[in-house]
Amino acid sequence: MQVLTDTTLEELKQKAVQLRRDVVDMIYEAGSGHPGGSLSVMDILVLLYYRVMRIDAANCRYHDRDRLVLSKGHACPALYAILADKGFFPVAELKRLRKIDSILQGHPDMRKIPGVEMSTGSLGQGLSAANGMALAARLDNSTRRVFVVLGDGEIQEGQIWEAAMTAAHFRLDNLTAFLDFNGLQIDGWVRDVKSQEPLVEKWKSFGWHTLEVDGHDYRSLMEGVNRAFSYKGAPTMIIARTVKGKGVSFMENQVDWHGKSPSKDEYEKALRELRDGEGGENFHGTDGHQGSLR
Amino acid sequence: MEPMATREAYGKALIELGLKQEKVVVLDADLSKSTKTSLFAEKFPLRFFNMGIAEADMMGTAAGLAASGYIPFASTFGVFATGRTYDQIRNSIAYTRLNVKIAASHTGITVGEDGASHQTLEDIALMRVLPNMTVVVPADGRQTFQAVEAIASFEGPVYLRLGRSAVPQVIPEELPFELGKAQILREGNDLLIVAAGIMLGTALEAAGILEKEGVRAAIVNVHTIKPLDNELLVRMAGNTGAVVTAEEHSIIGGLGGAVAELLAENCPVPVVRLGIRDTFGESGAPQALLQKYGLTAENLALAGKKALKLKKSGK
Incomplete structure (x- = not known):
């Protein structure tokens, strides 16, 4: 059971602003990518990587590390920014996102990028892989945990529901899933494209311990994680309500920002907003990656 | 066994x-x-x-x-x-x-x-x-x-x-098995039969038919279709100058496809593919289906003769 102090909370918020700036930076440099979902998922990943997961950048393949599968692989700029910040690979590599010969592929590649546990990108596949990792942890009698982050559009894929049955059937209580519930997919609002309601009831009826949290409130997210860890006999689904494009006013809740890079003006405006936002000015430091939180 | x-x-x-x-x-x-x-x-x-x-x-x-x-x-x-x-x-x-x-x-x-x-x-x-x-x-x-x-x-x-x-057991016990290494089941200089899976038995039978007509066919078992044993196949295709492939699979993209691709680039000799000819199957007893879809020793022998004819005509 972990409680976030006011100091930690402030550090997490500042870290997230720095990382959101990295995301905007990377996608601007790359000239393509997916800002909306990267910004919506950020706080989920920040809490996991800076407060919850047992990992070690210096020894990134050690056997009993916790695993995270970013099933919504297109949000990888968020993951890459975090992995670089934690020292899995040089921060300078972020500028090479989506470029020829870079390790930072447009979607996560576990064979190229230290710290990436599963290649994803073709939606719907990550939960099955996470289940396999959770089964492996059980076979190993290990206390390591497996996390998986799904997109809300993504769960229209049938394989997700095959895997949902699997996790419940095998009682994978070492598995915690997050749904980045930002309500948007490429062609519009999820409820209009193909509704998933009743969403909470669906996961519950599939045998999951299902929670709802605010995906941009670290204390709410932490509470979800605490409850997931203490729950035995079933996997936990944490439905995290988020805002697509969170942190950049003109991207928030705008479907057009699912998969495009900002113009120069938009880029500068986005960085200004992130600097002046909740993280406050000058937290970023001159080198940009020396926050107190690692 | x-x-x-x-x-x-x-x-x-x-x-x-x-x-x-x-x-x-x-x-x-x-x-x-x-x-x-x-x-x-x-x-x-x-x-x-x-x-x-x-x-x-x-x-x-x-x-x-x-x-x-x-x-x-x-x-x-x-x-x-x-x-x-x-x-x-x-x-x-x-x-x-x-x-x-x-x-x-x-x-x-x-x-x-x-x-x-x-x-x-x-x-x-x-x-x-x-x-x-x-x-x-x-x-x-x-x-x-x-x-x-x-x-x-x-x-x-x-x-x-x-x-x-x-x-039936068709591979002699003494033949070693190594991934990626095709096995020579029968030597012969006139024709090379390349087969996989259940078609090995058919290939042995077809070689017997051809033998009676004076054609000495070599048989290679390609148990590993990828990676293909390029070296052995190119060498034996060169030795015989005519190749026939046999598989219980479409002639498109399977063993026949792989062998044809390899030889077209490295040893262009006639390759005749025996397999399912771009069609779906149907219900029936396995033997009846093999018969109906042409996966028989007689057909394989005919395919071999077609390859030989192509070799002789130089086309």
Whole structure:
């Protein structure tokens, strides 16, 4: 059971602003990518990587590390920014996102990028892989945990529901899933494209311990994680309500920002907003990656 | 050894493997009695996962187990193990180069009475086109034992193609088995017969027919279709100057396709492909289907003569 102090909370918020700036930076440099979902998922990943997961950048393949599968692989700029910040690979590599010969592929590649546990990108596949990792942890009698982050559009894929049955059937209580519930997919609002309601009831009826949290409130997210860890006999689904494009006013809740890079003006405006936002000015430091939180 | 279906040999081989390698785990999609993984399940219940009728999820789960150091064998019928799960295999297994063994039973037209929906005639093509994938087609029961052991020791994704019906032992016991190394079953200078799986028996019979007509045919067993034994095939194609391929699979994209591609670039001699001619199958007894779809020794001998004629005419 972990409680976030006011100091930690402030550090997490500042870290997230720095990382959101990295995301905007990377996608601007790359000239393509997916800002909306990267910004919506950020706080989920920040809490996991800076407060919850047992990992070690210096020894990134050690056997009993916790695993995270970013099933919504297109949000990888968020993951890459975090992995670089934690020292899995040089921060300078972020500028090479989506470029020829870079390790930072447009979607996560576990064979190229230290710290990436599963290649994803073709939606719907990550939960099955996470289940396999959770089964492996059980076979190993290990206390390591497996996390998986799904997109809300993504769960229209049938394989997700095959895997949902699997996790419940095998009682994978070492598995915690997050749904980045930002309500948007490429062609519009999820409820209009193909509704998933009743969403909470669906996961519950599939045998999951299902929670709802605010995906941009670290204390709410932490509470979800605490409850997931203490729950035995079933996997936990944490439905995290988020805002697509969170942190950049003109991207928030705008479907057009699912998969495009900002113009120069938009880029500068986005960085200004992130600097002046909740993280406050000058937290970023001159080198940009020396926050107190690692 | 008595005639034995390769799926039967697979089931038995898994038990031996399970005893030797504790990292071996087995997954099935509600067909364990047919794929014979039920034998492993009885012996090692904690290392067996029945994934229900959910093949895509099975492949992804196998990938997750492999990513954590296990050696998963994922089994179902060939038609579901490849086409239905193509994207899962492509993105979660082949692209990731994870150590998953896809062992597919009930491949080819000899599935028989279940009909076209269950007869995969394109699985080799689908798996062969994937980077990082190894494709193995054992010819008989003993070779299946050897193949299971070999692929378990090999690090990387493998597609193992197995059949429903009993097949006689055709590969001499003394021939060593090595992944990627084709086996010469018969020497001959006039014609090269390249075969895989159940077509080896047919090839031996066809060589007998041709022998009576004065044609000495060599026979090569290509148990590993990918990576193909380029060196041996190019050399023997060069020696004979005429090639015929035989497989229980579409002539497009399978063994015949692989051999034709190789030889067109490296040793352009006539290649005549015997296989299913771009059509779906149908219900019927396995032997009747082989007859109807032309996978017979007589047809193979005719294909051989066509290759010889092409060689002589220089066309």
